Amino acid sequence: MPYTETHKNKTREKILDSSFRLFAIKGFEGVTIDDLMSNCGLTRGGFYAHFTSKAELYREALKFRACSTKLAGLKPEDTTNKQWLSLLLNTYLSLEHVKGERSLTCPLAFLATDINMQDNAIKTAYADVYYGMNTAIMEYASSYCDCDEQDILSVTAMMIGAVAIARTLQNQDSIESLLAACRREAGIKLGGI
Structure with missing residues (x-):
């Protein structure tokens, strides 16, 4: 059967x-x-x-994991866009994410160093996920702050890069400092979250 x-x-x-x-x-x-x-x-x-x-x-x-992340999920109705983006930012730039807790692993950060050696179809899928992340963040942020596409591009690149770099560091204090600095800078760009 x-x-x-x-x-x-x-x-x-x-x-x-x-x-x-x-x-x-x-x-x-x-x-x-x-x-x-x-x-x-x-x-x-x-x-x-x-x-x-x-x-x-x-x-x-890669695409499956991207669809399984918090950013791909629906914002709770009782949460403002600013609150939701703040939660997403803090979750993304967290020690738990860096350690690869199952529900948090973003393919953009976790596959960043491997993608360049793959074929064009894989690179295109990765780029599509990246553009989707930018679009989602822009939709949330544009409802409460005066940020533009350049702001969002710099924030997402910093978020992905911070997690990718933090995963290579051995010193937990260095990891936490890097994540805190990026949370602060991203928060400023995203309207003070």
Whole structure:
């Protein structure tokens, strides 16, 4: 009896989630299809029911994770745009995010050093996620402050770069100082949040 569409979708999501975490730790070249499938408790044969190549999985895992982040989520109705953006900024530039807590790992920061070595389709997917982040932040910020596209570009680049750099640092005080400085500067650009 064939698997249901629901089962197939859940399996695909399990592969995407598990693979993103492995790609974020080891990079594209650091893992094999066998590693990726074993990590989520499945066999290599199951891979081809969902993906045609490791590059396709990488691209889809990047987009899947981006859609799973807080920024992609809906703002609670009882929260102002300014409050929501402040919460997002503080969550993004947090020690928990740097440590890669499962619900926080942003593909833009966690794959930043690996993307440049990938094919154009993967680079395009990464760029699309980046532009989506800018659009979302601009929508929230423009409702309460006088910021422009340049402000948003500098804030998102700083946020992504801060997390990517903080992940390489060994000293927790240095990490916390970097994150605090970037929260302060981003908050100023985003209307004093």
